[in-house]
Amino acid sequence: MGFFDDKQDWLEIVFRNYPPENRRAAVMPLLRKVQQEEGYVSEEHIREIAELVGTTPTQVRGVMSFYSYYQAVPTGKYHLQVCATLSCKLAGAEELWDTLRAELGIGPGEVTPDGLFSIQKVECLGACHVGPVVQVNDEPYVECVTKERLKALLEGLRAGKRLEEIELPGSCGHHVREEEA
Amino acid sequence: MVKLRINDREIEVPEGTSVLDAVFHAGYDIPYFCSERHLSPIGACRMCLVKVGTPRKGPDGEWIKDEDGRPKIFWFPKLMAACTTRVSEGMVVDTLADEVKKAQAGMVEFTLENHPLDCPTCDKGGACELQDRAYEYGLFEKYYTETQNGLKKVLYSRFEFTKRHADKHHKLSEFIVLDRERCIHCKRCVRYFEEIPGEEVLDFIERGVHTLIGSEEWPLPAGFSGNITDICPVGALLDLTARFRARNWEFEKTPTFDLTDAAMSAIWVDSRSGKVERIRAREHPEVNEIWISDAARFGHGWTKEGRLSRPLLRKDGALVEVSFEEAAAFLSERLSGVRPEAVGLYLAADGAMEEGYTFAEAAKGLGTAHFGFENATRFPVSALPAASFADLLASEFALVVGDPAEEMPVLYLRLQEFLKGITPAPRYFHGTPIADLRLEERMPRRPERLATFAAYPTRLFAFAGVRGVYAPGSVAALFEALLAAMNGKRLPEVPGVSEEAIREAARRFLEAEARTIVVGAEVLDDPEAAQALSEIARAKGAHVIAMPPAANARGLELTGLFPEKGAGFGEPGAEVVFYYGATPPAEALRGARLKVFALPALDALAKAEADLVLPAKTYYEKRGLVLNAEGRLLELRPAPTAPASAMDGIEALAFVLEAFGKRVPARSVLEARTRLHERLKVPLELPEEGTLFRPRVRLGARRGGEGGGSLYLRPTMWRARMLKDERVRRALGEPRLYVHPETARAEGLSEGMRVEVATPYGQTPAVVALDERIAPGFFQLPAFGRGTGRRVAHRILVPSGGAA
Structure with missing residues (x-):
């Protein structure tokens, strides 16, 4: 059974947004749907999407692999994306990455045995002023991630809390400035 | 026309020209990697950066x-990519400025940064x-600096950096290998597949420095894939048939034409040590x-x-090598007393x-009526006026x-x-043009411009507004129906094709101002269909x-090698037969007492039947004139690959006629x-690109020879002789026997079943493939150049044990 077989209504709404002769434009929302619900986009998903939007699997793979958001291998419930570009690196992203790996006991492309976590280094997330930055799934960034804040984050997620419910110790750059102002 | 200045030269070019082409038109050079003729310019490689300025008009409309x-x-604030910049009136282009040189050198460095230094083992070197x-x-010179004693000292070298590493031997198909380290991401191959054959099977995978060329398909669809090895600006995409065969400067490069199909593409034959090692496309703008x-x-x-170099x-009972003298003596002996009118002379296609x-x-x-050439159609193709692409x-x-x-x-x-x-495109x-700005990525194909009919769904079906699959053998009905629809008459029935499709095709045909009809072997082999086609073309006006x-x-x-009566190439009738360059179906040898062949190499039939086999040349090795489907006269040039004693058709025929004691028409x-x-006003000297040569020909259609069996031979671009190469066999896989599911049920065949099919051309293994889009009651098998588009008798042999 295909992933989209029971989502015909949703497909119809998506396809309505694009000209019928250019249905291939819908490749992104379809990929996003799969990524959100399945945690990764498999070979079969790629073929199914190609079929649906009327292009070749190669084209879908090309689009998909361009964005680090789309995963080709299964991810955990919480996919932690560590920004590893210059500003975050200077602010300690490498050390953060090492801590994260030690803490979870996994490397990139792997999932913790409980199925909760997977990790990935990503390019600049665009929040250089509050580095190092970690993004959990699609949620807003976790900023100024020190070892303590990271531990609190992992504990909160393990406890099943939603991201905004988790209290992180200490403060972060622009919050401080905002309070001053 | 637009006037502009390139460095010191004032030139005039058509509107819409790219700066890149204007620069080359002016006789200057700029480097480029991503642009390629017939592909859309995209400005990806940034190699063609030049300084561009234009005059400006004030509010008063004056310069x-x-x-x-x-x-x-007014100079553009930054250097512009010449390939994607359009010329404008009064534009000034500077390709020699210091900043341009600096940019070009910098871009070369960027491109080389991750390019491996394996030129000594690279086929492209x-x-x-x-x-x-x-x-x-x-x-180069920036790597060195003068030292005090006049010796040069290396400042830094490209060896100092760790280069990106990636898959170096990534096979894309049996014919093409990709070296991902050498790739410079010009995107020519990606664009080629989308823009030229219209199949998006290659794309960039990943992003930034990780970018590589990849495909989800294995193998790349065969058909037009090889062209990417020509256009690859580096050694990333290489022809596996020629891999490591020679360095480029060791090849003998012969410009000639391809005779696989009637389009006769211009090719380079690259040979070394007397062997054809590589074929490359050669530019012919019209063909x-x-x-x-x-x-x-x-x-x-x-x-x-298995090239022959001496007569066999x-x-x-066995074929043994003999001297030419012995072969001649044998022929004289066996030919003495033979009636000349019982001799059949046949030539390859x-x-x-x-x-x-x-x-x-x-x-x-x-005085014999038995002559002809291989694959001659029953309706002479020259009876149709030729049209160009x-x-x-x-x-x-x-x-x-x-x-x-x-087919072509x-x-x-x-x-x-x-x-x-x-x-x-305009010629410069x-x-x-290297960067033709009229071309874009993903240009829409307009299906309303095309109607297509065939005995099975072809590649073209995906692009056609009107399409239909007819039952093999109903092309005559199809053309009669089209003619009737154009004349507003009642339509005869065409098996498999709906009346609406025919009416729609006829309507669009008549609405268009200029039309072209393209027909294949099946139509040419059916004189009634060809007559109806000529009628449509003449009465309604269309190129054919x-x-x-x-x-x-x-x-x-x-x-004059088109026989109107007598036994043709594949028909029995002659008592003594001489075949040059190809062998007929076994059936044609029935009743022949003496069978002489001239072949480049033995094939199964010659091995079993021939009395004498002379060594022949392939078309790569011949000199001579050929006339392509457009009526364009082209000249073959010989590559130095024939064994010394291999004969062309004229020599081989003279050898036979002399032994027979008959006059030799030409030596x-x-x-x-x-x-x-003298006879046809064929020019003695031809320009490189050939010339249109379309004399009127009076030839009648041949009677008889309509097959009428239920095995339809599908056209293929591949020829039976090519299957001698194991790589080709691997790439093509086992031939498929296409059957409608109903027919398969009736015959006890199922999908994937392995069978043996006995055809007039011999027995071949095949795998049953069910296809409900084709007409029931027929079997379809790839022709491999023998009996293309014909219906022939056959037997299907199902192995009793094993997988079937």
């Missing part, structure tokens, strides 16, 4: 002047655009542009397999016109009956251009492009051409 009263040039450009525009089919490119392996004579002339004259001299591009509507992708692959590519509405001083199954059909028919290509010149 803004400088102090000297001349239009003031010596013919590599990156090598040339690095040499011309790179930073094949810069593309050739995979069959033409990768199918050359047969020229190396049957002694005690790729015979040259000089050979055709000699054969036809010899037959006339002998340019006529197709100038049309508004095309009606295609047949399968151009297989290059025409399929021109049809893609036609669907996109691309007309031939340097030839074809016919795709004869014999490459040089037009040329050979012109020389050399030159002599035969002189006769052709």
Whole structure:
């Protein structure tokens, strides 16, 4: 059974947004749907999407692999994306990455045995002023991630809390400035 | 026309020209990697950066002047990519400025940064655009500095950096290998697949420095894939049939034409030590542009397999090598007392016109009615006025009956251009535009311009507004129905095709102002269909492009080698037969007492039947004139790969006739051409690109020979002889026997079943493939150039045990 077989209504709404002769434009929302619900986009998903939007699997793979958001291998419930570009690196992203790996006991492309976590280094997330930055799934960034804040984050997620419910110790750059102002 | 200045030269170019082409038109050079003729310019490689400025008009509509009263040039704030910048009136381009040189050198460095330094083992070495450009525009002297005692000292070298590492031997198909380290991401191959054959099977995977070329397909669809090895500016995409065979400068490069199909693409034959090692496309703007089919490119392996260099004579049941003297003595003995009118003289489909002339004259001299050439159709193709591919591009509507992708692959590519509405580009001083700004990525194909009918769904079906699958053998009904629909009459029934499809095709045909009809072997082999087609073309006005199954059909028919009665190439009747260059179906040898062949190498039939086999040349090795499907006269040039004693058709025929004690009409290509010149006004000297040559021919259709069996032979671009090469066999897989599910049920066949099919051309293994889109009651098997488009008798043998 295909992933989209029971989502015909949703497909119809998506396809309505694009000209019928250019249905291939819908490749992104379809990929996003799969990524959100399945945690990764498999070979079969790629073929199914190609079929649906009327292009070749190669084209879908090309689009998909361009964005680090789309995963080709299964991810955990919480996919932690560590920004590893210059500003975050200077602010300690490498050390953060090492801590994260030690803490979870996994490397990139792997999932913790409980199925909760997977990790990935990503390019600049665009929040250089509050580095190092970690993004959990699609949620807003976790900023100024020190070892303590990271531990609190992992504990909160393990406890099943939603991201905004988790209290992180200490403060972060622009919050401080905002309070001053 | 637009006037502009390139450095110091004032030039005039058509509107819409790119700066890149303007620069080359002016005689200057700039480096580029991503642009390629016939592909859309995208400005990806940034190699062609130049300084560009334009005059500007003030609010008063007048040119803004400088102090000297001349239009003031406003330079663009940054260097511009010449390939994607359009020329404008009064533009000034500077390709020699220091900043341009600096940018070019910098870009070469960027490109080389991750390019491996394995040129010594790279097949592209010596013919590599990156090598040339690095040499011309790179930073060589910057690596060195003068030291005090006049010796140069290396400052830094490219060896100091760790380069990106990636897959170096990534096979994309049996024919093509990709080296991902060498790739410089010019995107030519990606664009090629989308823009030229219209199949998006290659793309960039990943992003930034990780970018690589990849495909989800294995293997790449065969058909037109080989062209990417030509256009790759580096050694990333290489032809596996020629891998490590020679360095580029060791090849003997012969410019000639491909005789696999009747389009006759221009090719380079690269040979070394007397062997054909590689075929590359050669530019011919009117015929094949810069593309050739995979069959033409990768199918050359047969020229190396088991070449004969001496005559083979049957002694005690086995063929043994003998001297030419012994062969001649044998022939004289066996031919003495033979009635001349019982001799049959037959020539291969790729015979040259000089050979055709000699054969036809010899037959006339002998007074025999048995002669002809391989794959001659029952309706002579020369009875249809020829049209050029340019006529197709100038049309508004095309009606295609047949399968151009297989019957004349290059025409399929021109049809893609036609669907996109691309007309031939203007010619510049340097030839074809390198960055033709009319071309874009993903140009929409316009299905309303095309109606196509065939005996099975062809590649073209995906692009056609009107399409239909008819039952094999109903092309005559199809054309009669089309004619009736155009004349507003009642339509005869066409098995498999709906009335609406025919009416719609007829309506669109009549609405268009300029039309072209493309027909394949099946139509040419059905005189009624061909008559109805001629009628439509004459009465309604349309160009006709016919795709004869014999490459040089037009040329050979012109020389008179088209028999109106008597036994043709594949028909029994002659008592003594001489076949040059190809063997007929076994059936044709029935009743022949003496069978003489001249072949490049033995095949199964010759091995079993021949009394004498003479060594022959392949068409790569011959000199001679050929006439392509457009009626374009082209000249073959010989590559130095024939065994010393291999004979062309004229020599081999003279050998036989002398032993027979008969007059030899011509002894050399030159002599035969002189006769052709006297008789048909064939030019003695031809320009490189050939010339249109379309004399009127009066030839009647041949009677008889309609097969009427239920095995339909599908056109293929591949030829039976190419299957001698194991790589080709691997790439093509086992032949498929296509059957409608109903017929399969009735016959007890199921999907994937392995069977043996006995055809007039021999027995072949095949795998059953069910296809409900084809007509029930028929079986369809790839023809591999033998009996293309015909219906023949067959038997299907199901192995009793094992997988079946």
